[in-house]
Amino acid sequence: xxxxxxxxxxxxxxxxxxxxxxxxxxxxxxxxxxxxxxxxxxxxxxxxxxxxxxxxxxxxxxxxxxxxxxxxxxxxxxxxxxxxxxxxxxxxxxxxxxxxxxxxxxxxxxxxxx
Amino acid sequence: xxxxxxxxxxxxxxxxxxxxxxxxxxxxxxxxxxxxxxxxxxxxxxxxxxxxxxxxxxxxxxxxxxxxxxxxxxxxxxxxxxxxxxxxxxxxxxxxxxxxxxxxxxxxxxxxxxxx
Numbered sequence: 001x002x003x004x005x006x007x008x009x010x011x012x013x014x015x016x017x018x019x020x021x022x023x024x025x026x027x028x029x030x031x032x033x034x035x036x037x038x039x040x041x042x043x044x045x046x047x048x049x050x051x052x053x054x055x056x057x058x059x060x061x062x063x064x065x066x067x068x069x070x071x072x073x074x075x076x077x078x079x080x081x082x083x084x085x086x087x088x089x090x091x092x093x094x095x096x097x098x099x100x101x102x103x104x105x106x107x108x109x110x111x112x113x114x
Numbered sequence: 115x116x117x118x119x120x121x122x123x124x125x126x127x128x129x130x131x132x133x134x135x136x137x138x139x140x141x142x143x144x145x146x147x148x149x150x151x152x153x154x155x156x157x158x159x160x161x162x163x164x165x166x167x168x169x170x171x172x173x174x175x176x177x178x179x180x181x182x183x184x185x186x187x188x189x190x191x192x193x194x195x196x197x198x199x200x201x202x203x204x205x206x207x208x209x210x211x212x213x214x215x216x217x218x219x220x221x222x223x224x225x226x227x228x229x230x
Contacts, residue, residue, distance in 0.1 A: 031216040042118070042204055042221035043157075050216065088157070097216035099145050099208050100164065101172065104157040 006089060006108040014113050019076040021108040023089030024069075030097035032065055032072050037086045037107070046074070046087075050097075079112045086110070116141045120205050120222035127195060128230050135190045135225050137205030144210040146188040147172070147219070148180065150201040157204070163188055164210065195229045202226050 007022040023032070031050045035043040047063045049056045049072065056063045062075040076083055086109050090102040118139045127133055139146065147162040149172075159172030163182040177199055179191040188207075192199060203226075206219040 033216075033218060035219075035221075040224070042223045043206075043219075045218035045220070048216055048218055092216060098164070098211040099147070099217065099219060100162065100170075101159060102219070106154070106156040 006087070006105040008108060009106070010109045010111075012111040012113065013079060015079060015081055017079055017112075019079050019083070019110055019112070021074045021087050021110070023072045023074070023105055025072075025089075025091045025103070026070065027091075027093050029067075029091045029093055030095060031092050032063075033090045033092070033102070034061075034063060034072075034074050035088045035090065037088065039085070043088065076110075079110075081112050081114050084110060084112045116220070118205055118207055118220050118222040120203075120225050122225060123223065124226045126228040126230065129196055130194050133192050133195060133227075135192075135203060135205075135227070137188045137190065137222060138186050139188075139205075139207040139220070140186065141207065141209075141220065142185065143207035143220070144185070145217075145219075146182065146205065146207045148178070148188070148190050149204045149206065150174065150199075151204060151224075152201050160190065160203075192227075195227075197229050200227060200229045 033048045034046040037043045049065045060077045065072045086107040088107045089105045144165045148160040149157045158174045161180040163169045205222045208219045209217040211217045
């Protein structure tokens, strides 16, 4: 069953602008993961944030997690045309955090215009 | 290079003709999983495996079989494919998070199946 919901479903911005995507979920989690999918390709892992973490950075990516609101956001700063892709959040509800059954959102489609 | 390899990448076939999609990873990962991706439905898990000889159903296992005889391989078998199994399929793998803490999944490039 799908519990992650990304918001917005689609986002179009100009190169150089920041892009923010949100993910909401319903049950308690061990961790939350963000992935990117270029058109027709496999998903690529971006960032994993554990339930006891509030913020993580990786290059131009910043992820926040608010477990009280059951939500996460992914910020891409200074976007580039190459960031054009779909972005998915996945939550791991297991106590062990072992990926047994990740729950995936439907994704945000990001278009970065040159 | 660390990778998850799926074959074939594309396949058009007919209803009822058994087919196998292979998945192989070279990262010594314990965990492997199969997903299908459909417009408006997102990624749905078909089967997963926590280690050799250990497999379990995901959310949409009907019409599919898997096996995990070796650590590196996790084939997906459609014994009697039907048109509703037309989809984009992904294999993924990861280290076990049980002792190491949560681990990211690595995905193959996908297999686009069309069942006529």
